[in-house]
Amino acid sequence: MDGNVTISNLEKFYGEGAERTKAIEDLSFEIDGGEFVSVVGPSGCGKSTLLYLIAGFLDASTGTISVDGTPIDGPGTDRGVVFQDYALFPWRTVFENVTYGLEEGGVPKDERQATAQRYIDMVDLDGFEDKYPKELSGGMKQRVALARTLAYEPKILLMDEPFGALDQPLRESLQDQLIDIWGDLEKTVVFITHDVEEAVYLSERVMIMTRHPGTKKMVTEVDLDRSLPREEIITSDEFTTTKNAVWKSLREETRTEVRP
Numbered sequence: 001m002d003g004n005v006t007i008s009n010l011e012k013f014y015g016e017g018a019e020r021t022k023a024i025e026d027l028s029f030e031i032d033g034g035e036f037v038s039v040v041g042p043s044g045c046g047k048s049t050l051l052y053l054i055a056g057f058l059d060a061s062t063g064t065i066s067v068d069g070t071p072i073d074g075p076g077t078d079r080g081v082v083f084q085d086y087a088l089f090p091w092r093t094v095f096e097n098v099t100y101g102l103e104e105g106g107v108p109k110d111e112r113q114a115t116a117q118r119y120i121d122m123v124d125l126d127g128f129e130d131k132y133p134k135e136l137s138g139g140m141k142q143r144v145a146l147a148r149t150l151a152y153e154p155k156i157l158l159m160d161e162p163f164g165a166l167d168q169p170l171r172e173s174l175q176d177q178l179i180d181i182w183g184d185l186e187k188t189v190v191f192i193t194h195d196v197e198e199a200v201y202l203s204e205r206v207m208i209m210t211r212h213p214g215t216k217k218m219v220t221e222v223d224l225d226r227s228l229p230r231e232e233i234i235t236s237d238e239f240t241t242t243k244n245a246v247w248k249s250l251r252e253e254t255r256t257e258v259r260p
């Protein structure tokens with residue numbers, strides 16, 4: 001399947017001279033096409049930096065990132081980013097936000113309207129097409145942002161703590177919606193989160209990063225049947241065991257004092 005991401009010996013420095021900081025240290029990692037991978041790590045370990053490097057918003061200092069064998073060279077429509085703060089255009093309606101990327105890509109009007117409607121329906125926002133972002137709740141705004149990104153049909157979805165600003169019930173409903181969409185569209189997803197439970201609930205693999213400068217510490221496989229209801233998943237032994245293993249590994253990176 002398309003959408004393979006290969007990260008090889010990646011390093012990223014910010015700044016120059018005395019201000020120079022190493023944000024990512026010698027990170028290598030392979031993500032298969034269609035796979036859902038979450039990335040967790042202590043604050044400041046370089047999660048967003050990693051995501052923006054894959055997006056092509058930032059250049060690697062050393063190493064490469066390839067998509068389906070081709071090294072990336074800046075942003076491309078094969079990769080779509082969803083941000084925590086939605087980044088919607090306030091002066092455009094829901095419909096106009098979702099058609100934005102298609103207009104930019106020169107897609108003919110009839111086709112972009114049909115495509116936008118398909119993704120608006122997929123995120124359950126039919127009936128809200130003419131609303132402006134300020135008229136929507138946080139969860140609805142994030143669904144618009146997701147539809148806008150899906151509309152130009154990237155192979156890879158890069159999500160930077162997309163549900164971080166939402167309350168728990170809303171977060172859970174968006175998680176379930178994302179799992180359904182991922183199942184239907186078979187996209188590669190790289191999902192940044194602070195929330196261990198969210199990472200384990202959503203992903204096939206979780207990458208835990210070390211503290212600053214960040215690199216791959218541990219990768220955990222998550223073997224859950226996502227067709228089961230949430231209650232059954234989160235009370236299963238596999239979920240609890242995996243969550244505890246990820247939490248423990250993360251905790252080793254975040255605690256400053258080691259108790260006997």
Ligand SMILES: Nc1ncnc2c1ncn2[C@@H]1O[C@H](COP(=O)(O)OP(=O)(O)OP(=O)(O)O)[C@@H](O)[C@H]1O
Nearest residue numbers: 014015021023042043044045046047048049050212
């Ligand atoms: N534009 C920049 N200029 C200089 N340093 C930066 C810049 N952006 C990030 N950094 C530094 O790089 C490191 C990694 O930052 P990054 O935002 O990627 O971490 P993060 O894991 O996403 O953090 P958080 O979980 O708190 O959002 C941090 O030490 C940060 O201070």
